[in-house]
Amino acid sequence: MARSSADDDELRRACQNAVNDGGGAKGGNKQKVVLSIRVAKSHGIWGKSGKLARNMAKPRVLAISTKSKGQRTKAFLRVLKYSSGGVLEPAKMYKLKHLSKVEVISNDPSGCTFMLGFDNLRSQSVAPPQWTMRNIADRNRLLICILNMCKEILSRLPKVIGIDIVEMALWAKENTSTVTNQAKPQDGGPVASVVTENDLTVTVEKELVSQAEEEDMEALLGTYVMGIGEAEAFSERLKRELLALEAANVHAILESEPLVEEVLRGLESASICVDDMDEWLGIFNVKLRHMREDIESIETRNNKLEMQSVNNKAVIVELDKLLERLRVPSEYAACLTGGSFDEAHMHQNIDACEWLTGALCGLEVPNLDPSYANMRAVKEKRAELEKLKTSFVRRASEFLRSYFASLVDFMISDKSYFSQRGQLKRPDHADLRYKCRTYARLLQHLKSLDKNGLGPLRKAYCCSLNLLLRREAREFANELRASTKASRNPTVWLEASAGSNQSVNNADTSNVSEAYAKMLTIFIPLLVDESSFFAHFMCFEVPALVPPGGPANGNKTGSNDDDVDDDDLGIMDIDDNDSKAGKTIGELGTLNECLQDLLNGIQEDFAAVVDWAYKIDPLRCISMHGITERYLSGQKADAAGFVRLLLDDLESRISMQFGRFVEEACHQIERNERNVRQMGVLSFIPRFAILAARMEQYIQGQSRDLVDQAYTKLVSIMFVTLEKIAQTDPKYADIVLLENYAAFQNSLYDLANVVPTLAKFYHQASESYEQACTRHINMIIYIQFERLFQFARKVEDLVYTIAPEEIPFQLGLSKMDLRKMSKSSLSGVDKSISAMYRRLQKNLTSEELLPSLWDKCKKEFLDKYDSFVQLIAKIYPSETMLPVAEMRDLLASM
Structure with missing residues (x-):
């Protein structure tokens, strides 16, 4: 008999390594392989045809492993497969605690194929794999090991289908000579024992049926058989015992008759006593009911008296509280009706406002019992408080309106607050804000007393402060322009007659943008x-707008250090409800309307500075545009909406002014085409390079789009104008184009390397230059060698219509005609080439272009002559022409 794979130590060690290396162990708690055996895995159905890939058996190794964790032991069924290199690697792992069924496939005649069913598989609709063993011994060996593990570790057995457990137990006894039963040592956890016979190792934990259980079953079966043999005798004996028991019961009853009679007499006397007691209890119950009714009536009257007394006391307390609410302290009444609003008396005014606000809230329904709301005294007192509120709000509003106007008038009348000749004055509102801050709490209370009353006050404050801000901006802008010295640059940049102003255009005007x-x-x-x-x-x-200590505080305009706290008015802690995060859109809209009144008109002074800078140097619009964008990106608060609008207007105005400059430059370019004839490099080509270089110097990071748009517009007009000028004299059109496109590339080479927009136009000019060169060179070549290439063109036209050998017989294309043409065209070819060079040089004003053009001309002529020689060799094979190599050497020597 072949040796079983379960005895293969190398296989077990390979399984042990694969289980531990493939994630079967965490830390030091590794799994121990108890049994490993080779199997074949399949999904097919025995006796039926299926797809080849589906029914093909795959070699696998099944390994049973255990892992101890404290007092607990877990058992696993591991499936391992062979990798491409023949190394075992884990494929699947099943926990034996989920094993619910072991079924031997009946369709397999050998009985070596079985299926394991687990109750935790996600998809129960997919048939589990079938495992096929080499022989019945291997199958029994694996299944016995699995069943022993389930019984010892899980204390239960799975459902076994298609095989007899007793039969398996008998096989285990026959094939096991030494069985070391499981023992539980002190450190806990089952230890699998190993049984061996004829080098056959089988791992079992206990027999399926123990010896004691077998003896009990035999005893029970022996008793069961005995009962079947003596059924009639057993029945007779039971009948005799039953009759004896009944006779004994009747005798006992007869002997106890006197006792029964005595008991009956006692029960009758007890019944008479119970009847008497029930009659007495009925009498007492009637008396108690009458007494209980009397007590209840007395308690009711007493409770009503007590409740009336308590209510009277509570009413007195509530009336005292109500009277306290309705009382107006004399000092508050005097302050609200005729007190002074000087700074020394503001503490009394604030206290009076707080009392009035609390008193009005105290008479409202949520804070006052609804039953008091309609009382006459409450209504009269509420009307009195409303009169006090109206009077106080009117007096406070009139005072604040006049106070704001007087503060601003005082500052406007003092010229030291504003910029003067020779001295720029930074606006300082620290004193103004300090004086206004005195009345911040008063405004808070005015808002709580009458929200609509703040509207006129806000408008009055805006109108007064607007005069001050506009005066400061106007004086500052005027002195700023007067103190800035800058040479004025003309806006004529790209005009042909502007060459004498070149030195003026290089004047430094950086102080203009610095002033802005x-x-x-x-x-x-x-x-x-x-x-x-x-x-x-x-x-x-x-x-x-900016939290305390934010970045804007570093730009405070006041001269004192106290200006850092200008936004901290000390008013946010008066009413916590005012600092809620939920702010309404309507409130923000009202604020922006008021800010429009506060700051409206100041944009005129900013616009005057922009216009002044544009007149001095239009290109400074680029710097000013970048400066404006940086400030605009820093203003993100919704409450500063007017400042964003101001910066947006300035940016639009700067863009418009720069657009005017670009439009004027475009008109200057377009005026060049009105000249009758222009040769050489047009004046606006080099001047545009100077203009672009200076524009790049003025870019400050964020003005790239503005300059790129100007480049696009100017260069587009330049190219269109150049094409129009070139077409005025078609004879010299290509010369004008190639010279100007070359000048454009030479003048903008450095800038095109760093400016993508100019790089695009650089490549466009390069393509136009190449096209103009090609046209001009071809024209010169055809003029000098007209007969040669006319003959070649006639031959090429006939090649597509008639056979090549028939072309020499056509009119004007005979061999004699070829010889005449060759003699006239190539007899003095060196002189013809020299004439071609002189013709190329004749109308070219840019001498530096001549070498490259002459090289292009020689290359183009040599290519055309090479094509001509190949054509002649094909059509006139017997005729010889000047070789291409000699022509190349001749051109090289010229």
Whole structure:
């Protein structure tokens, strides 16, 4: 008999390594392979035809392994497959605790094929794989090991179909000589024993039926057989015992009759006593019911008296509280009706406002019992408080309107607040804000008392401060322009007559854009701060523009260090409800409308600076555009909407002014085409290179799109104008084009390497240059060798219509005609080539282009002559022409 694969130690060691290396062990808790055996895996059905790939058996190795964890032991069924290199590697792992069925396939005549069913498979619709063993012994050996594991570790057996367990147990006894039963040592966990016979190793844990269970079953079966043999005698004995028991019961009953009679007499006397007791209890029950009714009536009257007393006390307390609410303290009444709003008296005004707000809230239904709301005293007191509120709001509003106007008038009347000749003055509103901050709490209380009352106050503040801001901006802009010295550059850049102004165009005008940047640096943070201060001071429920200590604080316009806290008005802690994150869109819209009144008109001074800078140097629009974009990207707060609009308008105005400059430059370019004839490089080609170089110097990061659009428009007009000028004299059109396109490339070579937009036009000019060169060279070649290439063209035209051998017999294409043409065209070819060179040189004004053009001309002529010689050799094989090599050497020597 062949040796079983279960005894293969090499196979077991390979399985052990594959299980532990393939993720079967975590840390030091490794799995131990108990049994490993080779099997064949298939999905086919015995006795039926199926797809070849489906029914083909695949070699696999089944391994049973255990893993101990504390007092518990887990058992696994591992499926291993062979890799391409013949090495075992894990394929699948099943836990034996989920094994529900072991079925031997009945269609397999050998009985070596079985199927294992697990209850935790995700798809129960897919048939599980079938495992085929080499022989019945291997099958029994594997199944006995699995069943022993289930019984010992899981204390249960799976359902076995198609095989007798007793038969398997008998096979196990026959094939096992030494059985070491499982023992549980002190450290816990089952230990699998090994049984051997004739070098056959079988791993079992216990017999399927123990010796004690077998003896009990035999005893039970022996008793069962005995009962069958003595059934009649056993029945007779039971009948006799039953009759004896019945006789004994009747005798016992007869002996106990006196006792029964005595018991009956006792029960009768007890019944008489119970009847008497029931009659007495009925009498007492009636008396108790009458007494209970009397007690209830007394308690009811007593409870009503107590409730009335408690209610009277509670009413007195509530009335005292209500009277306290309705009382108006005399000091508050005097302050609300005729108190002063000076700074020294603001503490009393704030206290009076707080009391009035609390009193009005206390008389509202949520804070007041609804039953009191319609009382006459409450209505009268509410009307009195409303009069006090209206009077106070009117007086406070009139005072604040006049106060704001007086503050601004005082500052406007003092010229030291504004820029003067020879001195730029940075606006300083620290003192103004300090004085306004005194009344911040008052405005908070005015808003809580009457929300609509803040509208006129906001408008008055905006109108007053608008005068101050516009005056500061106007004086600052005027002095800024007056103190900035810059040479004015003309806007004539690309005109032919502007060559004498070249030195003027190189004048440094950087202080112009620096002046514009200073204007933004001073006033944009000031306007943002004013917007933030106004939003908080006038109690708008909007988020802060810049949190305290934010980056904008570094740009404060005040001269004192206290300006860092300009936005901290000390008003956010008055009412926590005012600092809620949920802000309405309507409040933000109202704020932006007020900011329009606050800052409207100041944009005129910014626009005046832009126009002034444009007149000095239009190209400074590029720098100013970049400066404006940087400031615009930093203004993201919704409450500073007007500042964003101001920057957007400035950006649009700068773009419009620069667009005017570009349009004027385009008109200057277009005026060049009105000349009768122009030769050589047009004036706007080199001047555009100078213009582009200077525009690149002015770009400050974010103005790339503005300059690229200008490049696109200018170069497009330049190319269109160049084409129009070239067409005025078709004879010299290609010369004009190639010279100007070459000049365009030479002048913009460095810039095209770093500017993508110019690189695109550089390549376009390069293509146009090559096309113009090709046309001009071909024209010169055909003029000098007209007869030669006319003859070749006639031959080429006939090649497509008649046979090559018939062409020499055509009119004008005979061999004699070929010899005459060759003699006239190639007899003095060196002189013809020299004439071609002189013709190329004759009308070319840019001498530096002549070498490259002459090289192109020689190459083009040599290619055409090579084609001509090949054509003649094909049509006139007997005729000899000047060899191409000699022509190449001749051209090289010229």
